[in-house]
Amino acid sequence: MLTNTTLHVCCMVTRLHMKMSISVLVTGLSLLCGCADFSPVVSKSNLGNLELNIVAPEALDAHAARIFVDDVFIGNVSARMPILHLKLGKHVIKVELDGAATYTESLTILGDPNHQVLNVALKRKSGT
Numbered sequence: 001m002l003t004n005t006t007l008h009v010c011c012m013v014t015r016l017h018m019k020m021s022i023s024v025l026v027t028g029l030s031l032l033c034g035c036a037d038f039s040p041v042v043s044k045s046n047l048g049n050l051e052l053n054i055v056a057p058e059a060l061d062a063h064a065a066r067i068f069v070d071d072v073f074i075g076n077v078s079a080r081m082p083i084l085h086l087k088l089g090k091h092v093i094k095v096e097l098d099g100a101a102t103y104t105e106s107l108t109i110l111g112d113p114n115h116q117v118l119n120v121a122l123k124r125k126s127g128t
Helices: 006-032
Strands: 048-054 066-071 074-077 083-089 087-098 103-109 115-121
Touching: 006 087, 048 087, 048 103, 066 083, 083 087
Parallel strands: 048 115
Antiparallel strands: 048 083, 066 074, 066 087, 087 103
16 A cells, blocks of 8 residues: 555656656757757867977077067966967067077968977077
């Protein structure tokens, strides 16, 4: 014999199961019809990525190179900073390293979805 409490619990479990089934069905249909997109979000910001790859002459350490953007010191090359996030537009990138000639490049940051790469091959300073 079922009590009122048992019937109430059974009804709650049935309702919960139906709600879960409906949400799974709606999610599945959304994915199939293309109404939902779970790909990585593309930034709509006014920033762009610039990856710096710096190669130093023999016997010089590329990790000691100093990076400047528009004459503002940004930092040294490191594993966490090979990619700069810069505002869209024109910028002057300068790379300095003791014992190497200064490298300067003007470029335009285009922004998403472009991932720009600047390969910098530093040359030994003449006379060193």
